[in-house]
Amino acid sequence: MSPVAQGTAALPAEALSAVALSNAIRDAVALGDERLVLMLRLSALPRARRFGTRAELLREAWEPLNSTARVRGFKLPGGDLVAIGLPNASDALEKHRKILFSMLEPEEAEQAVHMLRLPQQAAAVMATVEDSLGMVAAMRAMSLETPEERAVDAAALASAERGLITADLSIFLRRQKVCWLEPGGQNTRLFWEDRRTEISEICERLLPGSDISLTPAFAQRLLKSIDRRQLSDIARPEELRDMRQIALPLRVESLFSAEFLRLDGIMPQSQRHKLIIGLDAQDVLADPDLFLLARNFTQARGYRLMLEAASLFAATILSSQRAGFDFLRLKWSEDFPAADSAATEKLRKALSLNAENMVLAGADRPAAIAWGWEAGIRLFQGRLIESQRPAA
Amino acid sequence: MPSTRPSSPALQASQSSLQDALRRALRDETGRAALRVAPGEQPEAQRLVYALLRETADVKGGSLLEISGDDWLLTELPNFDAEKLQQLLGQILGKNAVQLLPLPASKNVLSALLNAPRPLQFPDVPAAEVVSPLELNLRLDRLDLAQVWRRHSIVGITDTRFPRLVFQRLSLERAALRQHLGRLAEDRALVRHSEMVLQKRVLEGLGDEGTRKSLMGGGPIAPLLLDLPPELLPAPSPEMEEGALPAAPGLYATLSLRDAISINGLATRRQALRQQAWGIGISGLTALALSLIDAHELPADWLILKWSSALEDTQTLKALRRLDPARLILDGCDGEAALSWGLGQGINLFGGPWIEDVIAASRMDHCSHAARCLRSECRARGLATSPSGRFGCHQPLLLESVLPESEA
Numbered sequence: 001m002s003p004v005a006q007g008t009a010a011l012p013a014e015a016l017s018a019v020a021l022s023n024a025i026r027d028a029v030a031l032g033d034e035r036l037v038l039m040l041r042l043s044a045l046p047r048a049r050r051f052g053t054r055a056e057l058l059r060e061a062w063e064p065l066n067s068t069a070r071v072r073g074f075k076l077p078g079g080d081l082v083a084i085g086l087p088n089a090s091d092a093l094e095k096h097r098k099i100l101f102s103m104l105e106p107e108e109a110e111q112a113v114h115m116l117r118l119p120q121q122a123a124a125v126m127a128t129v130e131d132s133l134g135m136v137a138a139m140r141a142m143s144l145e146t147p148e149e150r151a152v153d154a155a156a157l158a159s160a161e162r163g164l165i166t167a168d169l170s171i172f173l174r175r176q177k178v179c180w181l182e183p184g185g186q187n188t189r190l191f192w193e194d195r196r197t198e199i200s201e202i203c204e205r206l207l208p209g210s211d212i213s214l215t216p217a218f219a220q221r222l223l224k225s226i227d228r229r230q231l232s233d234i235a236r237p238e239e240l241r242d243m244r245q246i247a248l249p250l251r252v253e254s255l256f257s258a259e260f261l262r263l264d265g266i267m268p269q270s271q272r273h274k275l276i277i278g279l280d281a282q283d284v285l286a287d288p289d290l291f292l293l294a295r296n297f298t299q300a301r302g303y304r305l306m307l308e309a310a311s312l313f314a315a316t317i318l319s320s321q322r323a324g325f326d327f328l329r330l331k332w333s334e335d336f337p338a339a340d341s342a343a344t345e346k347l348r349k350a351l352s353l354n355a356e357n358m359v360l361a362g363a364d365r366p367a368a369i370a371w372g373w374e375a376g377i378r379l380f381q382g383r384l385i386e387s388q389r390p391a392a
Numbered sequence: 393m394p395s396t397r398p399s400s401p402a403l404q405a406s407q408s409s410l411q412d413a414l415r416r417a418l419r420d421e422t423g424r425a426a427l428r429v430a431p432g433e434q435p436e437a438q439r440l441v442y443a444l445l446r447e448t449a450d451v452k453g454g455s456l457l458e459i460s461g462d463d464w465l466l467t468e469l470p471n472f473d474a475e476k477l478q479q480l481l482g483q484i485l486g487k488n489a490v491q492l493l494p495l496p497a498s499k500n501v502l503s504a505l506l507n508a509p510r511p512l513q514f515p516d517v518p519a520a521e522v523v524s525p526l527e528l529n530l531r532l533d534r535l536d537l538a539q540v541w542r543r544h545s546i547v548g549i550t551d552t553r554f555p556r557l558v559f560q561r562l563s564l565e566r567a568a569l570r571q572h573l574g575r576l577a578e579d580r581a582l583v584r585h586s587e588m589v590l591q592k593r594v595l596e597g598l599g600d601e602g603t604r605k606s607l608m609g610g611g612p613i614a615p616l617l618l619d620l621p622p623e624l625l626p627a628p629s630p631e632m633e634e635g636a637l638p639a640a641p642g643l644y645a646t647l648s649l650r651d652a653i654s655i656n657g658l659a660t661r662r663q664a665l666r667q668q669a670w671g672i673g674i675s676g677l678t679a680l681a682l683s684l685i686d687a688h689e690l691p692a693d694w695l696i697l698k699w700s701s702a703l704e705d706t707q708t709l710k711a712l713r714r715l716d717p718a719r720l721i722l723d724g725c726d727g728e729a730a731l732s733w734g735l736g737q738g739i740n741l742f743g744g745p746w747i748e749d750v751i752a753a754s755r756m757d758h759c760s761h762a763a764r765c766l767r768s769e770c771r772a773r774g775l776a777t778s779p780s781g782r783f784g785c786h787q788p789l790l791l792e793s794v795l796p797e798s799e800a
Contacts, residue, residue, distance in 0.1 A: 014640055015615055015640045015641075016558065018640075019556075019557060019558065019613060019614040019615075020556075022613040022614075022793070023557065023613065023793050026613070026789050026790070026792060026793035027790075027793065029789050030787060030789040030790045030793070077640030078640075129613075132640075133614075133615060133640070133642045134615070134640050134641055134642025134643070134669035135615075135616065135642035135643060135669075138641065138642040138643035138668065138669040138670050139598065139599045139643075153529060154525040154526055154527075154528040154529050155526060155529070157525050158524060158525050158526050161522075161525075214623070215585060215588075216584075216588075216621075216623075217581045217582070217584035217585035217588065218525075218581065218585060220581045220584070221525070221579065221581035221582070224581070225522075253436070253580065256436040256439055256440055256520065257520060258519065258520065261439075261440070261443045265443075265447055281653055282650045282651075282653060282654050283650075284684070285648075285649045285650045285653060285676075285681065285684070285685070286648075286650040287580075288678065288680045288681045288684060289434070289680060290434065290436060292680065293434065293436065293437055293440070293484065293485075296483055296484045296485075297440060297484045299483075300480050300483035300484055301480075310654070310656075311653075311656040312656075313653065313655075313656050313657070313658065314653040314654070314656075316686065316689055317652075317653050317685050317686055317687075317689055317690060318653065318684060318685050319684065319685065319686055322683065322684055323684045335656075350686070
């Protein structure tokens with residue numbers, strides 16, 4: 001066994017053995033070398049036979065081959081055993097073939113014990129290797145049944161984009177309060193307003209009958225168009241004149257659009273901290289170099305950044321602190337671990353953020369707020385929060 | 393941008409105004425400075441820097457000139473504005489990308505530019521236009537898988553042993569795809585969508601024995617790493633065989649970092665996939681990515697690091713120390729430096745252009761027909777994913793086996 005095989009824990013030694021076997025076969029064929037191959041295909045036996053004492057005895061009977069001169073043994077994934085020998089090792093191989101044969105019912109033996117010659121019968125040996133390498137099994141598991149008729153194609157995307165130009169986005173815009181909420185109910189304050197559109201709602205209008213989530217890249221493209229529209233809206237003088245704190249989810253790429261650069265040009269330096277730019281964790285990791293550029297730019301100009309994590313998993317992988325975000329926004333879901341569980345404790349440690357820097361969205365039910373409080377969160381957004389009357 | 397280089401009449405006319413702008417900047421008047429900026433290669437960075445420089449130049453005067461693609465000059469600004477701009481651009485691009493040239497003290501630099509062999513010009517930064525997606529379907533239909541897919545190899549190397557094949561990897565050659573997409577490639581979303589379409593086609597191709605042979609040059613000889621989006625992973629199988637031997641994965645779906653974090657419950661999903669002979673690899677771990685994420689929390693069989701000298705940074709090394717080197721593959725190795733760095737970190741699986749060179753060389757050492765071929769031919773045939781791409785090889789079985797093993 002090579003040091004590589006020992007080191008590569010996640011790749012079983014058997015798989016490496018299969019690779020070595022297939023290479024040995026090909027070498028023999030390529031160079032025209034004669035070799036004898038003895039195979040014990042345990043995987044060809046009925047399930048009950050593959051385990052237990054009988055199989056153990058078979059393996060024991062095989063064992064001496066592994067230390068026979070001029071013979072090289074291979075143990076394949078799935079349990080099959082193969083030995084390749086030089087022509088002058090034929091006696092030893094033949095002796096073992098007979099022993100193995102005698103240990104099985106004649107029918108089973110026909111299926112499981114084979115003696116083959118290289119280079120003539122290479123194909124039969126290779127078939128065993130292929131099987132054991134799992135490729136065949138992997139292909140069987142493959143599912144390619146995307147409901148094609150609901151997927152958006154390029155022509156539909158183009159027409160949706162045309163529709164977006166004239167659509168009134170304001171009817172899709174959800175404005176929600178983000179409030180500071182303490183257990184006991186003191187100090188309830190409004191921190192900012194969250195403004196976002198649900199792409200699924202827009203697509204219901206623009207692409208009736210299709211499902212944009214089947215083509216995530218197209219969804220991203222539509223979102224970029226929506227971003228640009230939103231940015232133009234905010235850049236209107238009446239919006240800028242008495243701008244309150246708002247959070248706006250944007251694509252990283254949108255921060256380099258003409259619309260953002262225009263807004264940046266006209267927004268007074270003293271106002272920029274009021275715009276909190278939300279970036280999705282996936283979008284950040286799609287191109288970390290571009291994100292870095294966007295982060296450096298927006299922070300140098302005085303905007304604040306919020307990392308939006310679609311799941312706790314995303315939030316634990318991408319560290320909002322190390323990536324330089326001012327806020328982390330989580331969206332509560334039923335499958336969050338129980339508030340007082342070890343998982344939450346671990347999460348709390350992993351996030352290690354101050355309460356002022358974490359937002360829990362989707363606070364539509366008391367359970368969400370309870371979870372948030374347990375997790376050290378005080379900033380909430382959701383239907384329950386809309387009914388709150390903050391002091392400020 | 394190198395699009396409008398030939399000396400058209402318009403360009404000659406602008407040449408004189410460029411020269412005038414430089415001469416103006418050379419006058420003897422203090423309190424001014426020029427700014428030299430390296431905006432980098434990314435179109436987004438160029439557009440941003442252009443907008444910021446123009447914004448100031450429009451108000452405060454001075455001309456924006458391009459010395460070369462990645463070297464721009466704002467000829468003159470009042471000191472105060474120049475310093476402010478220097479600070480801002482330094483924060484965005486890094487301090488080394490911006491240079492302040494006080495005037496008239498830095499006259500020499502500017503007059504050298506007047507006599508530079510390469511004519512100056514105004515930077516030509518194309519605005520971010522929205523590319524219509526309409527042609528996309530047609531382009532993708534016309535694309536043959538072999539044009540964009542390559543058969544790469546991941547080898548195991550330790551100090552003492554000869555490299556041995558551990559994985560094969562089918563990967564999309566992004567440069568070839570971009571070339572085929574032409575202007576459509578300017579939109580990242582369209583490129584990403586194309587990748588997904590091609591990944592689906594290659595997966596379907598692998599399921600068909602004939603196409604699989606054509607892509608792989610024969611049957612599988614090592615577990616396969618395949619770049620896939622999460623949408624193409626097999627659905628969790630309802631009937632899990634009781635007591636079934638955990639099959640060794642024959643196929644490792646390599647997910648991009650972006651896609652990996654989109655799968656909530658990836659760890660559980662990975663266990664289920666294992667029953668179906670699928671494994672998970674995660675690619676795109678650059679030095680920068682490692683500084684942003686907690687990579688040790690990623691549930692994957694393999695983590696694929698992208699080699700660059702930035703990995704040698706101490707912060708990155710700290711992050712790496714939390715990872716099990718036995719789970720790491722160092723990809724993108726372009727020379728011996730990468731290999732020795734990797735071995736130093738305890739990594740022993742490697743891929744990349746330099747590895748392909750090593751493979752072609754050792755294959756030719758074993759080949760009785762080696763004298764008839766060039767190394768580059770053998771390398772290209774090894775990477776090819778179609779019979780025509782392998783055509784001309786006199787030892788197809790040796791080519792198939794990628795890397796000969798002279799043991800048995």
